[in-house]
Amino acid sequence: MKTFVCIKYVPDTSEAEVKVNAAGDGVDSSRFSFDINDADNYAVEESVLIKEARGGSVTVVSIGPKESEVMIRMALAKGCDDAIRIEDRRIAAHDPLLVAKVLAAAIRGGGEFDLVLTGCMAADDGQMATGVALAEELGVAHAAMVKKVEVLDGKVKAYRELEGGLMEVVEIKLPAVLTIQTGINEPRYAPIRGIREAQKKELRVAGLDDLGVDAGAVDAGASGIVLEKLYIPEVVSKAEVIEGEPEEKAAKLAAILVKGGLV
Amino acid sequence: MDFTLSEAQQLIKQTVREFARKELAPIAAGLDREARFPQEIIEKMARLDLFALPYSEAYGGTGDGCLAYAIAVEEISRACASTGITYAAHCSIGTDPIYLFGTEAQKQRWVVPCARGEILAAFGLTEPEAGSDAGGTRTTAVLEGDRWVINGVKCFITNATRAGVAVITAVTEPGRGTAGISAFIVPTATPGFRVSPPYDKLGLRASDTAEIIMEDVRIPAENILGKPGEGFKQFMRVLDGGRISIGALSLGIAQACLDAALDYARERIQFGRPISKFQAIQFKLADMAMAVELSRLAVYKAAWLKDQGLPFTREASMAKLFASETAVRAALDAVQIFGGYGYMKEYPVERYLRDAKLMVIGEGTSEIQRLVIARELGC
Numbered sequence: 259m260k261t262f263v264c265i266k267y268v269p270d271t272s273e274a275e276v277k278v279n280a281a282g283d284g285v286d287s288s289r290f291s292f293d294i295n296d297a298d299n300y301a302v303e304e305s306v307l308i309k310e311a312r313g314g315s316v317t318v319v320s321i322g323p324k325e326s327e328v329m330i331r332m333a334l335a336k337g338c339d340d341a342i343r344i345e346d347r348r349i350a351a352h353d354p355l356l357v358a359k360v361l362a363a364a365i366r367g368g369g370e371f372d373l374v375l376t377g378c379m380a381a382d383d384g385q386m387a388t389g390v391a392l393a394e395e396l397g398v399a400h401a402a403m404v405k406k407v408e409v410l411d412g413k414v415k416a417y418r419e420l421e422g423g424l425m426e427v428v429e430i431k432l433p434a435v436l437t438i439q440t441g442i443n444e445p446r447y448a449p450i451r452g453i454r455e456a457q458k459k460e461l462r463v464a465g466l467d468d469l470g471v472d473a474g475a476v477d478a479g480a481s482g483i484v485l486e487k488l489y490i491p492e493v494v495s496k497a498e499v500i501e502g503e504p505e506e507k508a509a510k511l512a513a514i515l516v517k518g519g520l521v
Numbered sequence: 522m523d524f525t526l527s528e529a530q531q532l533i534k535q536t537v538r539e540f541a542r543k544e545l546a547p548i549a550a551g552l553d554r555e556a557r558f559p560q561e562i563i564e565k566m567a568r569l570d571l572f573a574l575p576y577s578e579a580y581g582g583t584g585d586g587c588l589a590y591a592i593a594v595e596e597i598s599r600a601c602a603s604t605g606i607t608y609a610a611h612c613s614i615g616t617d618p619i620y621l622f623g624t625e626a627q628k629q630r631w632v633v634p635c636a637r638g639e640i641l642a643a644f645g646l647t648e649p650e651a652g653s654d655a656g657g658t659r660t661t662a663v664l665e666g667d668r669w670v671i672n673g674v675k676c677f678i679t680n681a682t683r684a685g686v687a688v689i690t691a692v693t694e695p696g697r698g699t700a701g702i703s704a705f706i707v708p709t710a711t712p713g714f715r716v717s718p719p720y721d722k723l724g725l726r727a728s729d730t731a732e733i734i735m736e737d738v739r740i741p742a743e744n745i746l747g748k749p750g751e752g753f754k755q756f757m758r759v760l761d762g763g764r765i766s767i768g769a770l771s772l773g774i775a776q777a778c779l780d781a782a783l784d785y786a787r788e789r790i791q792f793g794r795p796i797s798k799f800q801a802i803q804f805k806l807a808d809m810a811m812a813v814e815l816s817r818l819a820v821y822k823a824a825w826l827k828d829q830g831l832p833f834t835r836e837a838s839m840a841k842l843f844a845s846e847t848a849v850r851a852a853l854d855a856v857q858i859f860g861g862y863g864y865m866k867e868y869p870v871e872r873y874l875r876d877a878k879l880m881v882i883g884e885g886t887s888e889i890q891r892l893v894i895a896r897e898l899g900c
């Protein structure tokens with residue numbers, strides 16, 4: 259099994275308050291820690307579990323800054339074999355279709371593959387589109403929101419989590435792309451020896467030119483989306499203080515509840 | 522000068538933090554309440570190779586060194602200081618003496634299983650009559666043929682009940698003072714080696730502290746560490762390293778106090794606003810954050826010096842003193858910020874306070890640290 263796992267470096271909103279940068283087009287990262295996107299963490303674990311069960315290798319692919327190498331090394335420490343970090347200022351990173359093009363180029367550059375895993379959703383922009391678009395770019399089948407995987411010979415059985423707790427089971431031919439849902443497994447902690455070994459594993463850095471991608475096809479000009487503004491909505495709290503005698507208050511409150519459809 | 526942690530150190534910090542937050546933090550209050558030693562956590566830590574951190578690969582370690590280890594102690598203690606002291610005592614006073622002064626055979630026999638976390642180690646220095654004045658050891662060791670015969674009592678020994686091996690100091694040449702003290706590797710299964718029931722402690726209640734009683738404990742002659750008479754010099758060096766551990770442990774507790782106090786101050790509303798908006802509370806938090814940061818610098822620097830093979834006695838002592846007093850102060854202030862809730866077992870800060878107090882006592886009290894620093898200054 260040759261597996262690729264695509265991971266994204268996102269702000270960790272659990273540790274600090276999110277602030278928008280001065281330009282209004284990104285998150286202020288100065289006081290913020292970034293880490294692997296939650297769902298991607300499960301994708302990494304799943305890729306390593308598949309490798310442990312079926313043999314083969316796992317390559318990590320990520321588009322991100324130099325600082326994201328710590329995150330990539332963590333995936334290597336948990337058992338992935340090598341990695342490509344793509345960094346190129348020209349990539350329109352807010353557009354999942356173009357991001358998918360870049361990821362696809364990196365994966366195709368790695369030769370034959372059986373499986374590509376991504377998280378089902380990125381915690382920062384929440385588009386849920388990259389994995390599916392990636393399948394399209396690679397011209398292979400996909401299953402999204404996968405909560406359980408069984409790898410068979412030449413195909414994979416994917417259990418998809420649908421609304422209302424429904425499970426859909428699909429069998430797809432390999433190669434395929436699966437977008438992994440959180441909770442599919444229990445991500446391991448990297449053992450210290452794994453961290454040691456990860457230092458020796460190959461982490462290649464590539465730009466668009468190295469990948470043979472025409473910048474004009476994936477830059478802001480190629481994107482159908484313009485990121486206008488990022489802002490934190492003002493929190494407005496509206497409270498209505500009901501005045502009057504107890505009976506009057508009760509009557510007013512009841513009227514409000516009925517009107518609001520709450521009773 | 523470069524203050525950035527190496528990539529490996531950052532990964533270790535992240536891994537241990539995540540482990541501590543998910544596996545340890547949720548059970549820490551219960552462990553304290555029940556005074557239960559978390560054997561399952563120790564096994565998980567062993568699987569993560571945490572006990573291997575400070576040791577070289579030749580002896581079952583990962584070769585990451587003292588700084589990486591100090592970071593691990595900090596992160597573990599941030600969630601559970603009891604587990605922090607189990608870990609710290611095992612590595613830096615239990616295993617380190619053998620790692621530092623053992624023969625090749627002793628290191629293979631004992632450091633390797635300790636680094637793998639297969640057995641726990643303890644260090645028996647303190648005695649009822651020899652605390653701060655650890656040179657006043659009464660325990661004796663007499664060579665009879667090919668055996669050392671040890672008799673004596675050690676008190677307040679961390680990991681005593683759980684340990685597979687204990688390093689014990691004893692007088693081998695009476696009348697020679699500190700030059701007559703030697704250190705021994707004592708397998709705890711040796712006949713005559715007993716431990717008391719565990720102490721009922723103020724804090725660190727989930728750690729194992731007991732008395733060791735040795736009555737005609739016979740160990741092979743080769744179980745002496747180094748040469749006869751070197752024990753005092755050896756444990757002075759061991760304690761230098763141990764102080765980095767206690768500094769790191771203190772730092773973890775102080776950080777936990779800051780985390781809890783800051784969260785609480787932002788949420789607790791009095792007089793119509795969060796108490797974090799009152800300057801009196803802000804100043805406490807600012808002082809706490811500053812002291813935590815400075816403790817971290819001091820502890821990491823001492824650990825870094827040790828990793829570089831540079832002298833670190835003075836820095837280790839300063840780091841231990843500063844970080845431990847910071848932990849106590851931070852815990853007191855955290856309780857204060859929590860008000861009445863802080864006094865209740867339902868909230869974690871009263872535990873932090875009880876745990877923090879050991880930091881200014883163990884491995885040399887604050888008074889003793891000041892003596893060490895003054896001696897280093899040439900007083």
Ligand SMILES: Cc1cc2nc3c(=O)[nH]c(=O)nc-3n(C[C@H](O)[C@H](O)[C@H](O)COP(=O)(O)OP(=O)(O)OC[C@H]3O[C@@H](n4cnc5c(N)ncnc54)[C@H](O)[C@@H]3O)c2cc1C
Nearest residue numbers: 644645646647652653654677678679882883884885886888
């Ligand atoms: C939970 C716990 C775990 C421990 N674990 C271990 C362990 O694993 N191994 C081990 O060997 N020991 C261990 N100890 C023992 C610990 O190191 C000692 O308690 C400590 O060194 C102080 O010794 P003491 O208790 O005899 O106090 P004492 O030495 O009697 O000190 C009493 C007071 O007098 C002060 N004092 C003493 N001498 C001087 C002086 N010259 N100048 C000024 N003031 C002075 C002290 O600072 C202190 O305030 C542990 C203790 C505890 C509580």
